[in-house]
Amino acid sequence: MALTDAEIRELEEQAWQLRHDIINVTVWAGGAHIGGGLSMLDILVLLYFKYLNIDSSHPEMADRDRVVVSKGHGGVGFAPVLARRGYFDFESLKTFNQFGSPFGMHLDAAKVTGVDASTGSLGHGLPMAVGLALGARAQKKAWKTYCILGDGECNEGAVWEAAMSASHFGLTNLVTIVDRNGYMIDGATEEVMALEPFSDKWRAFGFHVLEVDGHDFAALAGAIDTSLSGDKGPCVIMAHTKKGRGIDYMEGNVKWHYGSIDSTLAEKARASVDRMYGKA
Template sequence: MPLAPSDIKELKDQAKQLRHDIINVTAWAGGAHIGGAMSMLEILVLLYFKYLNIDPSNPETEDRDRVIVSKGHAGIGFVSVLARRGYFKLDELKTFNQFGSKFGMHPDASKIAGVDASTGSLGHGLPMAVGLALGARTAGKIWKTYCVLGDGECNEGSNWEAAMAASHYGLTNLVTIIDRNNLMIDGPTEDIMSLEPFADKWKAFGFHTLEVDGHNFEELAEAIDISLSGEKGPCIIIAHTHKGRGVDFMEDNVKWHYGSLDSTLVGRAHASVDKEQQP
């Protein structure tokens, strides 16, 4: 869907607020996978505030769109988005990853409203999404399935088996987006297990491949529209992002794959978000 200037401003404001939320929840929890939560944030904000057919007041409605956040370790970003979208109150996240809380480090679909699948074992999200998309087609349903992958988890062979199936069955009701921030827990993806030529790999598996700036709402929306049109067949959207986006001392720093924040760092992080996203 084309985005008007007012839409873009609204989305940017939402992303800015959510970066502040993620910083706060990380501090409340004593630590979290904050870097990857920040890198995928624009993707989730665009989906949840513009594209998805969902009803937070009735999260189990049968004809809702499904979302699989395969990079489940970045769940602190996912649940923050769900809170702002109205699935539950933001204050509930003060218990994030604490004993007895329903909010674990990896979101549990049996406990958290709005979570369609429990993830965290990397490489499982796309296979589940392919199954959902194929099931919807078989049942004659029009709802869509969206899958957000991390680039590091593309080392897992299960993703490529799922890719073969998605291509073979021509699953144009599946939108797959990769958060390509170039870093994983152990270091740069190209040092740990090279993914390049990444786009060519997906092309070889039968996908129309789109590469965009993953922090640019207009580019993301254009790519999602192409994928949803079905005219190009199954699509993969490689969203180039920055780990820790919005916080200057975290950006592109593998040390912030997981980290904790004391009161001084919380202040610095909030100030950086405000400075980076000034009008």
């Protein structure tokens, strides 16, 4: 179902708040994988505030939808979303990535309420998501599994073994989304280990590819609706994003795959986010 203008405004408001949250958590932690957290944020906002069948007051609900954030280093983006969705108090993130905190750089499903899968060893998220989707089918359950992949991690062979399985078993209860920001830890993906023709690779593995602007809520929603319809078979959403989205001095800069920000840079980051959302 197409998003209404009011829904888009509400999602934009959530995204604005959460970009500020990511800045704050990065300051509290002394550093984080902020670039990739910001690039995938709009995907997470749309899922958690529009699509997912979840209940934060009953986080173990048997029929809840599952989310596997395969790019586990994006926890600085994922944790604030879970907090704002009601899984835990946002103030608890002041201990993010500090000794004794439940919030590691890569979120642990055994420690952080609302996390369905521990990730961070790149390449393993899609295999886990395929297993979850197969499990739902075997149990004749209606819940869906959503998997968010980093583009850099698609260097891993396990991703393609899982893609082959998803296609072979016709897993239309799995929504696969690639955060295609074009960068990984050592540089541009096409320089480190070229992925292109990336979409054609997914097609060769039996997926219907939906290419969208990963920061456009309406476009993303249309792609998710197509994936959920099952009409096209297994789908992958190629969400074209910007690393560091919303912070002008970070956007498209591999330096900010991981970084720390002092009070001066934090204020510049907040001002940049406000300008993007017309709040300056």
